[in-house]
Amino acid sequence: MTATPAVDAEPIVVIDDVHKSFGNVEVLKGVSLSVPKGGVVCIIGPSGSGKSTLLRCINGLVPIDQGSIRVASFDVHQLKTDQEKIALRKEVSIVFQQYNLFPHKTALENVMMAPVHVLKEDREEVRERAVALLRKVGLSAKADVYPGELSGGQQQRVAIARSLAMRPEVMLFDEVTAALDPETVKDVLNTIRELALEGMTCMIVTHEMRFARELADVVYFTDGGVIVESGPPAELFDRPVKERTRAFLSQIL
Amino acid sequence: MESFWAWFRWLHDATGINLTIFYDSFDRSRFARGFVMTVELSAVCIVLSVLIGIVGAWLQGSRLRLTRHVIYWYIQFFRNTPPLVQLYFFYFGVGSLLTATGVSGSPVPMVSNVTWAIVSLSFFAGAFNVEIFRSGIEAVPGATIEAAESLGFSRLRTYLLIVLPLAFRISMPALNNNLVNLVKTTTLAYAIAVPELLYVSSQIWSDELNVPEMMNALLISYFTLVGFLVYAMHRWERAIRVPGFGV
Amino acid sequence: MSRLRWCDPLPQATDLPVLLPAASRLARSATAERTAGAFRLRLRPAHGVALLALFAIGCGWAEAQVQPGQPSILATLWKWTPVLLRGFLFNLAISAVAMAAGTIVGLFLGFAQISLLLPVRKGAWVTTHFFRNAPWLVLLFYCMFLLPFQVTVFGMTIQIPDWIKATLGLSLPVMANVSEIVRGALQSIPTTQWESAASLAFTRRQTMWMIIFPQCIKRMLPPWMNLYAILTMATVLTSIVGVNEMMSLTRQALSAENRSGLLLAFYSYVLFWFFLYCYPIARWTVRLEARYAVNH
Ligand SMILES: Nc1ncnc2c1ncn2[C@@H]1O[C@H](COP(=O)(O)OP(=O)(O)O)[C@@H](O)[C@H]1O
Numbered sequence: 114m115t116a117t118p119a120v121d122a123e124p125i126v127v128i129d130d131v132h133k134s135f136g137n138v139e140v141l142k143g144v145s146l147s148v149p150k151g152g153v154v155c156i157i158g159p160s161g162s163g164k165s166t167l168l169r170c171i172n173g174l175v176p177i178d179q180g181s182i183r184v185a186s187f188d189v190h191q192l193k194t195d196q197e198k199i200a201l202r203k204e205v206s207i208v209f210q211q212y213n214l215f216p217h218k219t220a221l222e223n224v225m226m227a228p229v230h231v232l233k234e235d236r237e238e239v240r241e242r243a244v245a246l247l248r249k250v251g252l253s254a255k256a257d258v259y260p261g262e263l264s265g266g267q268q269q270r271v272a273i274a275r276s277l278a279m280r281p282e283v284m285l286f287d288e289v290t291a292a293l294d295p296e297t298v299k300d301v302l303n304t305i306r307e308l309a310l311e312g313m314t315c316m317i318v319t320h321e322m323r324f325a326r327e328l329a330d331v332v333y334f335t336d337g338g339v340i341v342e343s344g345p346p347a348e349l350f351d352r353p354v355k356e357r358t359r360a361f362l363s364q365i366l
Numbered sequence: 367m368e369s370f371w372a373w374f375r376w377l378h379d380a381t382g383i384n385l386t387i388f389y390d391s392f393d394r395s396r397f398a399r400g401f402v403m404t405v406e407l408s409a410v411c412i413v414l415s416v417l418i419g420i421v422g423a424w425l426q427g428s429r430l431r432l433t434r435h436v437i438y439w440y441i442q443f444f445r446n447t448p449p450l451v452q453l454y455f456f457y458f459g460v461g462s463l464l465t466a467t468g469v470s471g472s473p474v475p476m477v478s479n480v481t482w483a484i485v486s487l488s489f490f491a492g493a494f495n496v497e498i499f500r501s502g503i504e505a506v507p508g509a510t511i512e513a514a515e516s517l518g519f520s521r522l523r524t525y526l527l528i529v530l531p532l533a534f535r536i537s538m539p540a541l542n543n544n545l546v547n548l549v550k551t552t553t554l555a556y557a558i559a560v561p562e563l564l565y566v567s568s569q570i571w572s573d574e575l576n577v578p579e580m581m582n583a584l585l586i587s588y589f590t591l592v593g594f595l596v597y598a599m600h601r602w603e604r605a606i607r608v609p610g611f612g613v
Numbered sequence: 614m615s616r617l618r619w620c621d622p623l624p625q626a627t628d629l630p631v632l633l634p635a636a637s638r639l640a641r642s643a644t645a646e647r648t649a650g651a652f653r654l655r656l657r658p659a660h661g662v663a664l665l666a667l668f669a670i671g672c673g674w675a676e677a678q679v680q681p682g683q684p685s686i687l688a689t690l691w692k693w694t695p696v697l698l699r700g701f702l703f704n705l706a707i708s709a710v711a712m713a714a715g716t717i718v719g720l721f722l723g724f725a726q727i728s729l730l731l732p733v734r735k736g737a738w739v740t741t742h743f744f745r746n747a748p749w750l751v752l753l754f755y756c757m758f759l760l761p762f763q764v765t766v767f768g769m770t771i772q773i774p775d776w777i778k779a780t781l782g783l784s785l786p787v788m789a790n791v792s793e794i795v796r797g798a799l800q801s802i803p804t805t806q807w808e809s810a811a812s813l814a815f816t817r818r819q820t821m822w823m824i825i826f827p828q829c830i831k832r833m834l835p836p837w838m839n840l841y842a843i844l845t846m847a848t849v850l851t852s853i854v855g856v857n858e859m860m861s862l863t864r865q866a867l868s869a870e871n872r873s874g875l876l877l878a879f880y881s882y883v884l885f886w887f888f889l890y891c892y893p894i895a896r897w898t899v900r901l902e903a904r905y906a907v908n909h
């Protein structure tokens with residue numbers, strides 16, 4: 114991967130001065146960033162700094178108070194109808210820290226459900242695609258197993274496959290390895306790495322600094338609801354400018 | 367006040383809605399007595415059932431196997447049979463054995479139906495309370511008790527000041543459910559002619575032929591009564607809640 | 614109710630209170646009973662044995678009082694058994710119909726309780742709690758006396774038998790309790806399930822029917838079956854309003870025999886039939902619950 118994002122690639126996610134409060138606590142205090150098509154962006158920062166909230170806003174799960182978020186041709190917070198929301202979520206998909214698989218459906222059914230019922234695609238075609246996706250995340254053997262019988266890492270990979278089944282342009286990963294045993298983290302990271310190298314646009318919230326350094330085009334450091342510093346990983350990790358960034362990195366590395 | 371009552375007479379003349387329990391002083395006092403009877407029945411049974419619960423929970427921790435067995439089967443009987451059957455059992459079964467010979471020579475029951483209703487309902491609710499208090503006591507952490515004893519509290523003081531207050535808080539939600547259920551169950555006393563709310567209402571509607579009005583008055587009375595109890599108990603439950611202890 | 618606001622993420626749970634198993638067990642069962650509106654029936658084989666013992670004692674007691682020339686107690690019971698069992702079938706019919714009707718309406722009410730429309734939500738809440746707070750017997754009276762004894766549809770007059778009215782009366786509290794069971798189950802599904810369904814572009818309706826409700830069924834089944842067992846025992850209440858079910862018939866039998874000492878034998882006999890019917894249901898409920906507890 115190049116150290117700097119491709120300058121000529123047009124941005125697919127544009128976040129402009131986003132504010133968000135829960136009650137009277139302001140969690141996002143004016144966040145702006147953009148991600149070019151095919152770019153890989155990592156967001157790091159202490160817990161409680163609003164990283165998850167930002168990703169949820171991009172997916173339209175949480176309404177914003179001020180500012181705007183554009184994903185491809187959608188103005189995320191101006192979408193009115195279900196059809197528009199469906200169209201947005203075809204475009205951008207999120208994977209959660211706690212996997213959130215549907216426990217009453219097998220791994221394969223989890224992957225198939227949204228394309229069949231939301232996109233109304235042909236069941237057999239979807240099945241083929243879902244089988245292929247499970248193979249891609251290394252779980253073809255577990256297709257007919259229920260989430261409760263899978264390890265955390267396996268569940269997380271099914272969750273990634275489930276998101277991919279929507280054929281999104283952008284994938285959001287919210288600390289997807291934070292709840293996993295160390296040995297299963299590797300499989301999940303490998304899956305994400307593969308995706309990134311295939312050219313998927315990814316926004317990754319993570320605490321895996323080595324992974325961020327290897328994969329990211331740009332790393333953003335957030336704290337207290339603002340972006341404190343950003344830059345290519347080599348610069349941000351090795352020569353942080355801000356004191357707060359330095360303090361955080363020295364703690365975590 | 368008179369004009370307030372009179373308004374209901376006007377309501378009857380104007381609309382046909384016949385609320386004799388407001389404008390007719392005889393029905394009014396009948397209904398009021400029924401209401402008071404229901405409240406008394408509930409209150410007495412609540413107190414007795416809680417006492418049964420406390421004593422039963424204590425006996426259940428007894429060293430004597432026989433005592434524990436008796437308590438166990440007491441709970442099982444009252445938990446798993448319909449309360450109406452229990453009431454009949456006491457009133458018709460035990461009651462028919464406890465008779466004295468009256469002045470006219472015919473047998474007279476020694477125990478009134480009100481008393482049987484109280485006995486039966488208290489034992490019914492008490493059976494649940496025993497279990498509830500027992501679990502409450504078992505749930506008090508041993509470490510807390512040890513701490514109290516290490517601070518020099520006597521056994522009795524530990525029990526009164528530490529174990530019981532905590533056990534009570536833990537038992538509170540379950541106790542609430544049970545007491546609310548008890549108040550609703552007092553209506554069964556109708557079956558043995560205890561003049562409580564349901565019974566006097568049925569007397570009034572058979573005299574006055576105002577069944578719909580009385581039915582609604584009855585429903586609203588119970589809704590208010592039970593609603594008040596639910597509300598008060600929940601408030602209490604919240605008020606005595608200790609942060610981080612209990613749910 | 615606030616938990617189900619569409620798409621709100623669940624605030625991270627903080628440190629959970631540490632409880633001894635006994636306390637959390639009690640708290641859990643209290644919550645479950647509050648939702649189900651009925652206590653837990655826990656029948657064991659020993660209860661059947663105890664009933665039989667009680668029955669034996671009752672028979673012995675009655676036998677001791679048999680006058681010369683009177684038939685024995687067992688012969689008397691045998692004579693009445695067909696009548697009593699016909700009454701028992703009545704109890705079962707009432708319980709089945711009341712349960713079915715109450716469940717259907719209760720399901721609607723339960724869903725209405727989490728509706729996004731405030732008036733629907735509030736209306737369903739009030740209805741549910743109104744009928745939950747009313748004593749079963751009062752609701753029974755309400756239906757017995759206020760429903761017409763006949764209705765005329767297209768010129769045809771149809772008599773409504775008492776037992777149908779009583780059944781409707783019993784279905785009202787069932788409805789309210791089912792409504793709470795449904796609401797409790799729907800809200801027990803973690804918000805993250807709603808959220809991940811939303812992120813996959815499911816609509817609210819799709820999420821409800823394909824993701825949330827299927828997960829609820831397992832949680833609703835045990836309290837629902839327990840409610841049925843309780844309802845079956847509560848059908849004896851209809852004897853108070855004059856339905857000729859097993860309990861009324863028992864009392865009629867007792868007064869027809871007009872012999873002292875039959876009471877215990879007859880009542881324990883009646884209870885035994887109820888036990889025979891409710892025991893398998895209670896066992897099955899426990900089994901389902903255990904299976905559910907293992908899965909989660
Ligand atoms: N639904 C919500 N309601 C209230 N506060 C919330 C909600 N979601 C998040 N928060 C608060 O917003 C802040 C940022 O949370 P989050 O975005 O999850 O941080 P991060 O993912 O960086 O750890 C936290 O203080 C959290 O408590």
Ligand SMILES: [Mg+2]
Pocket residue numbers: 164165166287288
């Ligand atoms: Mg987070």
